[in-house]
Amino acid sequence: MKEEKKTINRRQFLGYSALGLAGLTILPSWKLADGVKIAPSDRVVLGFIGLGRQGLSDFRGFAGCPGVQVAACCDVDSIKIERFRRRVMEWQKTKGMNLRVDGYEFYEDLLDRKDIDAIEIASPDHWHALLTIHSVQAGKDVYCQKPLAYTITEGLAMVKAVRQNKRVLQVGSQQRSSKEFQKAIELIQAGAIGHIEKIYSRVGEPPTPLNLPEQAVPSNLNFNQWMGPLNDPKVHYHQDLCPIVTLDPDKNETLWGAWRWYQETGNGYTADWGAHMFDIAQAAIGMDGSGPVEYIPKGYNRTEYSTMKYANGIVMTEQPYLDDNDDAQGIKFWGTKGWIEVARGYLASSVASIIPQELAGRRPMNAAQREQAAAQTAAQRSQQGERNRAGALAFEISSPHMQDFIDCIRSRENPIAPVEVGCSTNTLCCLANIARELNRPVKWNPATLSFVNDKEAAAHRLYGYEYRRPYCLG
Secondary structure: OHHHHHHOOHHHHHHOOOOOOOOOOOOOOOOOOOOOOOOHHHOEEEEEEOOOHHHHHHHHHHHOOOOEEEEEEEOOEHHHHHHHHHHHHHHHHHOOOOOOOEEEOOHHHHHOOOOOOEEEEOOOHHHHHHHHHHHHHOOOEEEEOOOOOOOHHHHHHHHHHHHHOOOOEEEOOHHHHOHHHHHHHHHHHOOOOOOEEEEEEEOOOOOEOOOOOOOOOOOOEOHHHHHOOOOOOOOOOOOOOOOOOEOOOOEOOOOOOHHHHEOOOOOHHHHHOHHHHHHHHHHHOOOOOOOOOEEEOOOHHHOOOEEEEOOOOOEEEEOOOEOOEOOOOEEEEEEOOEEEEEEOOEEEEOOHHHOOHHHHEOOOOOHHHHHHHHHHHHHHHHHHOOEOOOOOEOOOOOOHHHHHHHHHHHHOOOOOOOHHHHHHHHHHHHHHHHHHHHOOOEEEEOOOOEEOOOHHHHOOOOOOOOOOOOOOOO
16 A cells, blocks of 8 residues: 555556546447347346445446346345345346346455456445455456545555456446536536636535444344454444344335444545535536645634635635525536536526526425425335335336446446546545544645645545555555
């Protein structure tokens, strides 16, 4: 790991990509349509690692892609393995496929499978690097959930491994494939609101110290394997870190894995939603593969919001972008000729004529409206269940982002969110948290991928930490 820090620079970082920075915001057209028969030789066989709430959601997306089969799955929780197997086999039955999904506790056994083309990774963030590196070394393409990694060094190592092994990696930053975000990027880059001067990007609160009491580890969970490379004695089992599910009766998680909200195990909303919103902001202003040069934490010298400064003079702050909704995630670009706001299902501008009517969408809900909508949705799900009365699985959906990955496995082209994009966004998120924990500004050189005269920041765990034995990053 130390040698890696010394030798990688921005030129090498971008050199690992076959396309550099061009074409990252253009979604390739779908190469297959529903109803088209797929030859066995063109079928893409997937293995899933990480079978919690996000893993099930990702399966829904891949289930809607023509020519995809799921052959195996892996998790440290035996109940989640069996739940996933049941879901997939029900889907296989509706498609007339062979009913078989092999389950594994240790991911190495899954990677030994020669019949698996690609791996979907929805593990906790601290496992992303090792799972990705070992997958590409085993000749597999990878769909890795965001944020790309837990630390800066891990992200850089993932770039190197993916490119050296000539594999396809798609980061699960699906907003890159959403029409409203693509249009916002297009308008910004076309100068529709003039020169961009500042950006408001609302993602949410940073992580807090782990404060959950220790609990007894259930027999169905290999918590030592869940820990993996984490090397922090303060981390212990609590059911919020690994949410409990049951099969009989069938009861899913009631919350997302809380590991993401604690600084010993995750990077908070800073990375969880920063991997979406900061990512789009960087794409729009041409900073894919690069990033800000200075990070100023909220509260330092009376700084009102966490602030990121770019070498070209643009300033991005983590703050509300809507006057009447403080906590809605989204972005507002301020230009010399007006502004553009974009969030999921929403696109607006002070120059109303530039927004296509079909993309304008609905203004994001405030907290009270979201709570009411969530209650209504929960009631509907309780009444209807996950399956419709015709017997088809309701969790099969259409996902352009997943389809883009499958298309690129076949074409060997770069996907819309390649590993370099995920790495630069992950670096930004980590640097913002480093500045916050140090409670002072930190300066970063995107060209050399290093801090500017700052040994304390370079020693921070979010730059790189010593893995728990016997794990190593390499």
